Each structure stands twice: as C-alpha cells, then as structure tokens.
Amino acid sequence: MKFEGTDAYVATDDLTVAVNAAVTLERPLLVKGEPGTGKTELARQVAQALGLRLIEWNIKSTTRAQQGLYEYDAVSRLRDSQLGEERVHDVRNYIRQGKLWEAFEAGKKVVLLIDEIDKADIEFPNDLLQELDRMEFHVYETGETIRARHRPVIIITSNNEKELPDAFLRRCFFHYIRFPEAETMKKIVEVHHPGIKEALLTAALTQFYEIRDQPGLKKKPSTSEVLDWLKLLLAEDLSPEDLRRDGADVLPKLHGALLKNEQDVHLFERLAFMARRQR
Structure with missing residues (x-):
C-alpha cells in the first residue's frame, strides 16, 4: 500500500514520503498549508490511489469531538416515551453514529479525512487523543466498546488558524505543503x-x-x-x-x-x- 500521486493530483516527493510514512507508522497525517493548496483533495486522491473508501468529517466552529464518535438523542427518547412508542425500550434507536464510528466499523480499511481541525474549539483535538491513539471508544448509554476493525488511514488538515496542542501533535506525522514553485x-x-x-x-x-x-x-x-x-x-x-x-x-x-x-x-x-x- 503505497501512494505515488495520481493523474489528477501532482504530489511532490516530500508529500508522497509523508503520506507513506504516516501509513507505515499507522499515525494520523497532519497536513498544514495555505488555503487552496490541495490539502483536502490530497485525502481524496490518497483514497483513490490506494483503492480505499473515503469518509469525510468536515469540521466547523460548532463541531464537538463527541459528534465524531456518536450522539445520543435524549430529547427524542423522552418524547417517544411520552407517546408510548415501542422503540423507546432500545436505547440504540436513539444513538447516531459519527464519522469515527463509521470508520472503525467499516468492513475494510478506509481513509478518514478530518478536515480543517483548527476551525473547532481549542479542546477539540485533546478530546480525540485517546480515540485516535487506541482506535477505540466507549458508548456509555449501551456499555459497549467500539474498536476499529481495520485501522483507518487518517488525514487531518489545518489552515493554521490556531495552534494545536502538543499532546495531539506528538501523535501525528506532520507535513507542511509549501506553496508550489x-x-x-x-x-x-x-x-x-x-x-x-x-x-x-x-x-x-x-x-x-x-x-x-x-x-x-x-x-x-x-x-x-x-x-x-x-x-x-x-x-x-x-x-x-x-x-x-x-x-x-x-x-x-x-x-x-x-x-x-x-x-x-x-x-x-x-x-x-x-x-x-x-x-
């Protein structure tokens, strides 16, 4: 499994080295660079070149780390209990899987893109440390632990709008995409x-x-x-x-x-x- 660029994406030598190093180390690849330098497109092209499905998690200023794992809809469950709905007895009916859960449960290896991580709150990267490191998380409402069947190739992009925590950086392979000559x-x-x-x-x-x-x-x-x-x-x-x-x-x-x-x-x-x- 080696990335060498594609016909639709011109990858410099140092970029291909960074992608392949992250794949070998099984570490997230953190890609920084000016907006418009092809960071997001890199993940799409890596997925295409390696023949893997791409799962995209586009981060906004309001995005919370928990949303990448799952969300529990307690309001809908309360409403259904008031209406006497039968589905209320199974809490799984009110759990919405996030992008990490989707990537972890995929039957085959996938590429997971966490796009523009620096848009989120400063605590966002810290809240994902254990999940990205151990490739598992706990669902408290059901008592189950979700583990990655196949460790995904994780590509994280940042426009450098804010500094990322040192503990998060230690767990990533870093590459800065310089503006093309x-x-x-x-x-x-x-x-x-x-x-x-x-x-x-x-x-x-x-x-x-x-x-x-x-x-x-x-x-x-x-x-x-x-x-x-x-x-x-x-x-x-x-x-x-x-x-x-x-x-x-x-x-x-x-x-x-x-x-x-x-x-x-x-x-x-x-x-x-x-x-x-x-x-």
Missing part, C-alpha cells in the same frame, strides 16, 4: 488545463507570482484561484499580449478570480495612481 505549478495547470499554450501559461504565471509577491497584500491568491483565473483566460481566448499591464492598468485582467477583498484591489489601484503621477 513555478515549475510545479506548471505541472498542476497541465493536469487541469491540458494543452494550454506555453506562452500564455508563462505570461499568466509570471503575473500571478508577481501579484503574490506584492508587499502589503492581505490575501495571497492560491493554487485553486490561479486555476480558476486560467480557466477564465482560456474562456475569453486572451493572448499573452492581453495580459500585459502598464502603469495605468496595474490590476490584472479578470482580477476578481485572484483578488478576493477590497483592500487588495485598492492596493493595486493605488499603485496605478502612483505610476501615473510619476509619468
């Missing part, structure tokens, strides 16, 4: 836009990296955003010459795909204004 980005673009003309790609990526390197930028455009931008450039049949900017027009063509807040748009407008004054 130009050559790697060209390979990524080729996957999504095969046959794109070299001249257009070179001009577009040159401009894209210039924008990312602009001092004072609040949100740097990501990989997913440059792919959207290139899709628009191809749809509009723009040429490398169309992308050229002068001092009066510093904003890139179709900049709404790259610049996602008014502060960054104003930054480039100010640069254009200053360039015009210096003429």
Whole structure:
C-alpha cells in the first residue's frame, strides 16, 4: 500500500514520503498549508490511489469531538416515551453514529479525512487523543466498546488558524505543503488545463507570482484561484499580449478570480495612481 500521486493530483516527493510514512507508522497525517493548496483533495486522491473508501468529517466552529464518535438523542427518547412508542425500550434507536464510528466499523480499511481541525474549539483535538491513539471508544448509554476493525488511514488538515496542542501533535506525522514553485505549478495547470499554450501559461504565471509577491497584500491568491483565473483566460481566448499591464492598468485582467477583498484591489489601484503621477 503505497501512494505515488495520481493523474489528477501532482504530489511532490516530500508529500508522497509523508503520506507513506504516516501509513507505515499507522499515525494520523497532519497536513498544514495555505488555503487552496490541495490539502483536502490530497485525502481524496490518497483514497483513490490506494483503492480505499473515503469518509469525510468536515469540521466547523460548532463541531464537538463527541459528534465524531456518536450522539445520543435524549430529547427524542423522552418524547417517544411520552407517546408510548415501542422503540423507546432500545436505547440504540436513539444513538447516531459519527464519522469515527463509521470508520472503525467499516468492513475494510478506509481513509478518514478530518478536515480543517483548527476551525473547532481549542479542546477539540485533546478530546480525540485517546480515540485516535487506541482506535477505540466507549458508548456509555449501551456499555459497549467500539474498536476499529481495520485501522483507518487518517488525514487531518489545518489552515493554521490556531495552534494545536502538543499532546495531539506528538501523535501525528506532520507535513507542511509549501506553496508550489513555478515549475510545479506548471505541472498542476497541465493536469487541469491540458494543452494550454506555453506562452500564455508563462505570461499568466509570471503575473500571478508577481501579484503574490506584492508587499502589503492581505490575501495571497492560491493554487485553486490561479486555476480558476486560467480557466477564465482560456474562456475569453486572451493572448499573452492581453495580459500585459502598464502603469495605468496595474490590476490584472479578470482580477476578481485572484483578488478576493477590497483592500487588495485598492492596493493595486493605488499603485496605478502612483505610476501615473510619476509619468
């Protein structure tokens, strides 16, 4: 069981090493990086490459760790008891399995994605320490212990919005996805836009990296955003010459795909204004 990337996902050597190390060690793989660098997609591609089913647990600010194990619906049971329902006598009718339970009880090995763990409360990772370490948890309402039939491949993503506890980090294999360099980005673009003309790609990526390197930028455009931008450039049949900017027009063509807040748009407008004054 070895991951070497897929036709739809360009994985760098250090990323494939990290995935395979986590699989070998049977440790969760914690993947950090800028939003839009393919962290979530990595889990999908690992599942596809290894021929495993993917179970996704998308974390929100209101998500509790207990929800990944199970939830007990005491309110519904109380209502049913008042109505004299027969199902009230079996507490299992009121237990909803979470994503970890689903992964643990799967008949075959699966890939479990815990996506954007840093969105949750700071105690969220600590509340999963024992379950991810021992691959089991206790259901207090029924008195049973749920153990993993096959230890899942666990991939955890983080946008680095908050620090994760040391005890949690110790139990993970860590990898930071660096933003792709130009050559790697060209390979990524080729996957999504095969046959794109070299001249257009070179001009577009040159401009894209210039924008990312602009001092004072609040949100740097990501990989997913440059792919959207290139899709628009191809749809509009723009040429490398169309992308050229002068001092009066510093904003890139179709900049709404790259610049996602008014502060960054104003930054480039100010640069254009200053360039015009210096003429």
